[in-house]
Amino acid sequence: MRFLHELSQLVFPTRCFGCNAIGLTICSTCRREWHPHYYLTYVSSIKVHSAIIYSPTASKILLAAKESGIRGADILIVESIIHVLSQADFSDVDVALVPIPSSSLSKRRRGRAFIIDIVDQIGQQTSLPVINALELARPVKDQSGLHSAERAKNMNGAMRVRAGVIRRADLVLIDDVVTTGATLREAARALTAAGCHVVGSVTACVAQPLR
Numbered sequence: 558m559r560f561l562h563e564l565s566q567l568v569f570p571t572r573c574f575g576c577n578a579i580g581l582t583i584c585s586t587c588r589r590e591w592h593p594h595y596y597l598t599y600v601s602s603i604k605v606h607s608a609i610i611y612s613p614t615a616s617k618i619l620l621a622a623k624e625s626g627i628r629g630a631d632i633l634i635v636e637s638i639i640h641v642l643s644q645a646d647f648s649d650v651d652v653a654l655v656p657i658p659s660s661s662l663s664k665r666r667r668g669r670a671f672i673i674d675i676v677d678q679i680g681q682q683t684s685l686p687v688i689n690a691l692e693l694a695r696p697v698k699d700q701s702g703l704h705s706a707e708r709a710k711n712m713n714g715a716m717r718v719r720a721g722v723i724r725r726a727d728l729v730l731i732d733d734v735v736t737t738g739a740t741l742r743e744a745a746r747a748l749t750a751a752g753c754h755v756v757g758s759v760t761a762c763v764a765q766p767l768r
């Protein structure tokens with residue numbers, strides 16, 4: 558097995574998933590750039606708590622997790638969201654985590670529902686309840702290729718609350734990155750319209766300023 562591992566390292570050397578340098582799965586330079594802090598941003602009236610300023614390196618780390626399923630990148634995202642959950646003061650509320658739903662197209666391409674998977678890992682590590690409350694009511698385009706107005710249009714009315722969701726808890730929306738806020742705004746709208754209480758959002762990364 559060791560021989561096979563060494564052979565595969567020769568053919569497919571391990572590269573940093575932040576900058577592609579050959580070596581560790583994440584190099585020290587990228588690790589420094591992915592150092593969780595605490596940032597508070599507002600999307601309409603929604604409080605968004607985040608760990609990392611969105612940058613080209615952060616974007617590559619998110620893509621490594623999302624598109625390539627690299628476990629080390631998942632761990633960085635999970636850790637940063639847990640860090641922010643501990644910084645944001647949710648102590649006086651009965652928090653449950655709500656993942657932002659993925660499109661069925663991206664689920665098929667990636668082989669998993671990315672944020673739902675990340676939030677499950679966070680739930681296991683923090684013992685916070687996870688409520689998979691949202692689903693897409695219609696197909697949406699991948700937001701990454703769209704500018705701000707197109708993103709808002711793409712998400713407008715796109716989500717709904719799944720049948721049978723418990724409405725007691727104070728819900729915290731979890732996503733990997735907030736860029737324009739269109740997705741979070743739609744998620745909060747759908748939950749509020751269904752009588753749920755949204756107390757805010759926690760994201761790994763935040764674009765500053767929001768675009």
Ligand SMILES: [Zn+2]
Binds near residue numbers: 573575583585586588
């Ligand atoms: Zn690197």
